[in-house]
Structures are given as C-alpha cells and as structure tokens.
Amino acid sequence: MKSTLTVILALCSAWCWAAGNPTDPQIAAIVVTANQVDIDAGKLAETKAHSPQVKNFAQLMVKDHTGVNQAATALVTKLHVTPETNPTSDSLKQGGEQNLAALHELSGAAFDKAYVDHEVAYHQAVIDAVDHTLIPSAQNAELKALLVKVRPAFVAHLEHAKTLQASLAGREH
Amino acid sequence: MVKVSGLGFEPSTLTVHEGERITWENTDLIVHTVTSGGFDSGDLAAGRSWTFIPKQRGTFNYACRYHPNMKGTLVIK
Numbered sequence: 001m002k003s004t005l006t007v008i009l010a011l012c013s014a015w016c017w018a019a020g021n022p023t024d025p026q027i028a029a030i031v032v033t034a035n036q037v038d039i040d041a042g043k044l045a046e047t048k049a050h051s052p053q054v055k056n057f058a059q060l061m062v063k064d065h066t067g068v069n070q071a072a073t074a075l076v077t078k079l080h081v082t083p084e085t086n087p088t089s090d091s092l093k094q095g096g097e098q099n100l101a102a103l104h105e106l107s108g109a110a111f112d113k114a115y116v117d118h119e120v121a122y123h124q125a126v127i128d129a130v131d132h133t134l135i136p137s138a139q140n141a142e143l144k145a146l147l148v149k150v151r152p153a154f155v156a157h158l159e160h161a162k163t164l165q166a167s168l169a170g171r172e173h
Numbered sequence: 174m175v176k177v178s179g180l181g182f183e184p185s186t187l188t189v190h191e192g193e194r195i196t197w198e199n200t201d202l203i204v205h206t207v208t209s210g211g212f213d214s215g216d217l218a219a220g221r222s223w224t225f226i227p228k229q230r231g232t233f234n235y236a237c238r239y240h241p242n243m244k245g246t247l248v249i250k
Contacts, residue, residue, distance in 0.1 A: 067203035152180040
C-alpha cells in the first residue's frame with residue numbers, strides 16, 4: 001500500500017510542471033517514457049499476474065503502448081526532434097522503477113491488485129497530463145495531433161483497468 | 174470504407190449489397206481487428222487496411238478482439 005502511494009505521489013509530482021510549459025523535445029521524451037513505463041509494468045504482469053483477466057490486460061498494455069511508442073518515435077524522427085530528458089520524464093522513469101520494485105515483491109492476488117491499482121492511477125495521471133499540459137504546450141501540429149489521437153486509447157485503458165479493479169475487489173468479499 | 178479511428182468504427186453501421194467490396198482502414202496508432210462470427214480481419218496494424226466481400230445476406234455485429242467496446246454493425250442486403 002505504501003509503495004502504491006509513493007508511486008502515485010511520484011506521478012502527481014511528475015506532472016506538476018513548475019518550470020513553465022514543456023518544449024516539443026521535452027514532450028517527446030515524456031511521451032516515450034510514459035509509454036515505456038507502462039510497457040515494462042505490463043511485461044512483468046504478463047508473467048506474474050494470477051488472474052487470466054489481469055494477464056490479458058497486461059498483454060494489451062504491452063501491445064498498445066508499444067504501438068504508440070512506435071508511432072511517436074517515427075514522428076519525432078520525421079520531424080528531426082531529439083527527445084530531451086527533463087524533470088518530468090526523469091520522475092516518470094523513477095516512479096516506474098519504484099513500481100516495478102514493489103511489484104517484484106508481490107505474488108498472486110496481491111500482485112494483481114497492486115498492478116491494477118497502479119494502472120488506474122497511472123492512466124488517470126497520464127490523461128490529465130495529456131489534457132492539461134502536453135496538448136496545450138505542443139507547438140508542432142503533428143505532435144499535437146498525435147497526442148490527440150492517442151487519448152482515446154488511454155481513456156479505454158483507464159475504463160478497462162477500473163472494471164478489473166472492481167472485479168478484483170468483488171472477489172475479496 | 175469504414176474508418177477505424179479513436180477506438181471506434183466510423184460509420185458504426187454500414188449497409189451494403191451482397192458482393193460489394195468493403196474496406197476497413199485503421200488510422201489509429203494501435204493494432205485493432207474487425208471480428209465477427211462470420212469474418213475476421215486478423216491483426217490490423219496502424220495504417221493498414223482490410224477488404225472484405227460479403228457473400229451472405231444478413232446483419233453482422235462485429236468488434237475489435239482487443240478492444241471489445243469497439244463495436245460495429247454490417248448490414249448486407
């Protein structure tokens with residue numbers, strides 16, 4: 001529980017952009033890192049998840065976020081934008097590593113719950129960041145369009161994760 | 174032509190005649206499928222299209238195998 005709270009706090013602080021709006025190279029680094037963090041968690045859950053439904057969700061996260069990262073990488077290559085690490089992308093990476101470390105210590109139903117709880121909080125934080133920071137800050141029209149285009153997938157993931165969360169909670173009673 | 178975009182099918186309901194060619198184009202960034210009991214596109218990667226020529230009249234509900242909330246209907250007259 002403490003580890004989940006730590007990760008959520010790290011995510012919240014990650015999206016609080018105190019030093020002004022991120023530039024396009026910084027947005028590119030944030031997008032790629034945010035997707036990679038979820039791919040890494042999904043790969044762990046593919047092997048450790050107890051419930052078949054959680055395992056399926058993890059496989060979907062790996063598949064979808066890999067697709068988004070391929071599209072993002074292709075776009076920044078085309079635009080000659082070099083992703084620039086920044087406090088937000090660094091914090092995301094660190095939060096992802098903390099999440100993986102916490103998940104490694106768990107197994108069975110406790111793993112499933114921790115993974116899914118984190119996915120709910122993570123996708124909500126990502127959607128908030130896309131809406132309030134990344135889309136408004138993006139200068140290049142194609143980069144902005146990519147962010148707009150990817151949003152429905154993140155919303156679908158959040159709803160899927162919430163459904164799983166409710167299902168897992170029901171099994172506890 | 175059915176556009177696969179924003180985790181949806183546009184138009185969500187399409188009416189065509191038997192033997193008419195229908196193409197689904199995935200303009201999303203992620204893999205989708207066009208799957209029903211009677212037909213299945215298999216994995217449709219970002220930017221790819223799939224064409225189907227129905228040979229049986231009826232109403233077919235279909236969905237994406239990976240994102241079940243993505244639903245469409247194909248009416249063959």
